[in-house]
Amino acid sequence: MDKKALNGLFRPKSVAVIGASNTPGKIGFSVVDNLIRDGYKGKIFPINPTSPEILGLKAYPSVSDVPEAIDAAIVTVPAKIVPAMAEECGKKGVKGLIVITSGFSESGRKDLEDEVVATGKKYGMRILGPNIVGTLSNSDKFNGSFAPCLPLAGKASLISQSGALLIALDAATYTRKVGFDKLISIGNMSDVDFADVIEWLDDDEDTSCISLYIEGLKNGRRFIEVAQKSKKPIIVLKSGVSAHGAAAAASHTGSLAGAAKVYGAAFRQAGVIQAADLNDLFNRTQAFSEQPAMKGDNLLILTNGGGVGVLATDSAERYGLPLKFAPEDVQTELKKHMPEFGSAKNPVDLTGMAGNEWYYDSVKYAFGHKWTDGLVVLYCETAVTNPMEIAQSIQKAIVDANIKNKPVTVSFVGGERSDAAMSWLVEHGIPAYGAPDLAVDAIAALHEYTVLHAKKHTFDFTSDAKARKASLEIIASARKDGRDSLTEIEAKKVFKAYGLSVTDTQLAKSEDEAVALAKKVGFPIVMKIVSPDILHKSDAGGVKVNIKDEAGVHAAFITIMANAKAYKASANIHGIAIQEMAPMGTEVIMGSVNDATFGPTMMFGLGGIFVEVLKDVTFRVAPIAEDQAVEMIGEIRGAPILAGARGEAPRDRKALAETICKYSTMILDLQDEISETDANPVLVYEDGKGLKVVDARMILKKK
Ligand code: ADP
Ligand code: MG
Numbered sequence: 001m002d003k004k005a006l007n008g009l010f011r012p013k014s015v016a017v018i019g020a021s022n023t024p025g026k027i028g029f030s031v032v033d034n035l036i037r038d039g040y041k042g043k044i045f046p047i048n049p050t051s052p053e054i055l056g057l058k059a060y061p062s063v064s065d066v067p068e069a070i071d072a073a074i075v076t077v078p079a080k081i082v083p084a085m086a087e088e089c090g091k092k093g094v095k096g097l098i099v100i101t102s103g104f105s106e107s108g109r110k111d112l113e114d115e116v117v118a119t120g121k122k123y124g125m126r127i128l129g130p131n132i133v134g135t136l137s138n139s140d141k142f143n144g145s146f147a148p149c150l151p152l153a154g155k156a157s158l159i160s161q162s163g164a165l166l167i168a169l170d171a172a173t174y175t176r177k178v179g180f181d182k183l184i185s186i187g188n189m190s191d192v193d194f195a196d197v198i199e200w201l202d203d204d205e206d207t208s209c210i211s212l213y214i215e216g217l218k219n220g221r222r223f224i225e226v227a228q229k230s231k232k233p234i235i236v237l238k239s240g241v242s243a244h245g246a247a248a249a250a251s252h253t254g255s256l257a258g259a260a261k262v263y264g265a266a267f268r269q270a271g272v273i274q275a276a277d278l279n280d281l282f283n284r285t286q287a288f289s290e291q292p293a294m295k296g297d298n299l300l301i302l303t304n305g306g307g308v309g310v311l312a313t314d315s316a317e318r319y320g321l322p323l324k325f326a327p328e329d330v331q332t333e334l335k336k337h338m339p340e341f342g343s344a345k346n347p348v349d350l351t352g353m354a355g356n357e358w359y360y361d362s363v364k365y366a367f368g369h370k371w372t373d374g375l376v377v378l379y380c381e382t383a384v385t386n387p388m389e390i391a392q393s394i395q396k397a398i399v400d401a402n403i404k405n406k407p408v409t410v411s412f413v414g415g416e417r418s419d420a421a422m423s424w425l426v427e428h429g430i431p432a433y434g435a436p437d438l439a440v441d442a443i444a445a446l447h448e449y450t451v452l453h454a455k456k457h458t459f460d461f462t463s464d465a466k467a468r469k470a471s472l473e474i475i476a477s478a479r480k481d482g483r484d485s486l487t488e489i490e491a492k493k494v495f496k497a498y499g500l501s502v503t504d505t506q507l508a509k510s511e512d513e514a515v516a517l518a519k520k521v522g523f524p525i526v527m528k529i530v531s532p533d534i535l536h537k538s539d540a541g542g543v544k545v546n547i548k549d550e551a552g553v554h555a556a557f558i559t560i561m562a563n564a565k566a567y568k569a570s571a572n573i574h575g576i577a578i579q580e581m582a583p584m585g586t587e588v589i590m591g592s593v594n595d596a597t598f599g600p601t602m603m604f605g606l607g608g609i610f611v612e613v614l615k616d617v618t619f620r621v622a623p624i625a626e627d628q629a630v631e632m633i634g635e636i637r638g639a640p641i642l643a644g645a646r647g648e649a650p651r652d653r654k655a656l657a658e659t660i661c662k663y664s665t666m667i668l669d670l671q672d673e674i675s676e677t678d679a680n681p682v683l684v685y686e687d688g689k690g691l692k693v694v695d696a697r698m699i700l701k702k703k
Pocket of ligand 2: 681
């Protein structure tokens, strides 16, 4: 994509307002009024078929009557005439349309939206929206929107999928003291989507970090790729994280996945920092827009109050950045700036006696010391100190330390004087928060950024052509039967083709066949119902394990058949699977969903009967390279069990990681055919002894 094409939308040199109006209250009035009032330096061409003048500016009946070139056209006329306006703009050579008008795909008129997009494509004209507030840029004094004002000036830029929220946040920038350069309303994303704008903002010299409010992405994989390449930090608030689509899921993975988990995994892979709510979005944006990432994990906390110091220490541990004692030389030096009963260990407690000078000296020294990767300065208001002077001392110390590549955050706890001091700090580029927890959270996010970016995800993967061919044949024959799932036997054939270790399984159609196969496999064996109508076999009494002899086979055959029929009289029963009994091992689960936004996505976690209760699982958008598989194995809560807890031998995590990678190849290779899969359980053995998939499920895409 030509990134420059978006200059016309976000930094236009001239704008036409289609539907400009002299009537206050109309959007076409607000937009022209905003452009003028907020001081837009480019040319404004109001378009109105009847009025020769709008708000004191010469108006034109149509864009084709405008004698000069137009970069952006802001469209406020009713939806049904927008396609015609787009055509006119295209002919005129307009670079981009900012379509504020609603009444398109969001209310059943996707046809109108498609028409506008097609026209845009025809003329190489980009479309922002429709259904948006507009776009605002402080550095150009460009308020091309119906939001009442430009935001408080700052270095962050925000892209919002909700127009109402954008307007609300615009006003809130002043009270929260978080400044933005650009606010971009993205609406229906008919053409320009998050990835496009992120790419553009990445080259925008007035933007230092990018904040996103996302309801849903359209092309999740492109988002991940673009976000990962971005040189600027990205902070996202995603709404709609409550259970979604989970209820109807046919597999364990489906019911455990849900939008939140998959989005969360994707954001981490994209190196994007997540915010839990609006406060968090503001707080973290403030930190990222003013401070560099924290490159190591040596966090130093400086305080004049033991209480807030301990609170901050607790938070640091909670946010994955536990404090370490400062080295001897740091302690010795800091001891000089505190009374005898102070503590230089970390948190460094200057005590309530700390005044401007102690703060100045210790902050300057601590921030400048090579051990320190990040600094949190805390202050509790006291009767003998002046918050503003303390703030100024801290800021001066930071400036005088002359260090550019490490972050500092501050928290003052107190009343109005502390609030005023914090506002002053923020105005001077130092993020300051009303609670120690928030200052630590902010610096932990700056640290998380480094951690996330140490890992690079690539979407390159190599297909296993031979396995794919064999699998597609199995799938085709199931479809020929009119089925949209594979039986365990079929699914295991697919798994095996992809190199997964599965239990040897064969179908017996009669009792005699069962006995013959059992002898061939060798006792003990496992017998399971094979029916496309019974996906959860144990629920139907369809699994018998540890069958030791011929008599057992006869008995199990009769019982399983009877149970299956009792469970579902109409079930189409293929027969009974005879399989080798795998030795006991640690149960894990692997699975996949074919996510509508991100495509094939894999799950891994602790298995067994409690999987649905404990939900100890983790997700990754596929493909998954071996180092990522290792990471998945290490990040579940049950990781110590696999590492060998309580004197048990460690499990074969190498085999597990390899299996996860093969599984990931399988779900990518077959993504056009399969929707959900799982291997539950997979039994993992001691180091060097591998694993066995004892149950396999594969749900096909409906065709
Ligand atoms: P489902 O999940 O459809 O109820 P499974 O095939 O997973 O059926 O079987 C239920 C349980 O029986 C498994 O969780 C596992 O504990 C055990 N099991 C199944 N197959 C084997 C096997 N081949 N070897 C050892 N244990 C098995
Ligand atoms: Mg199972």
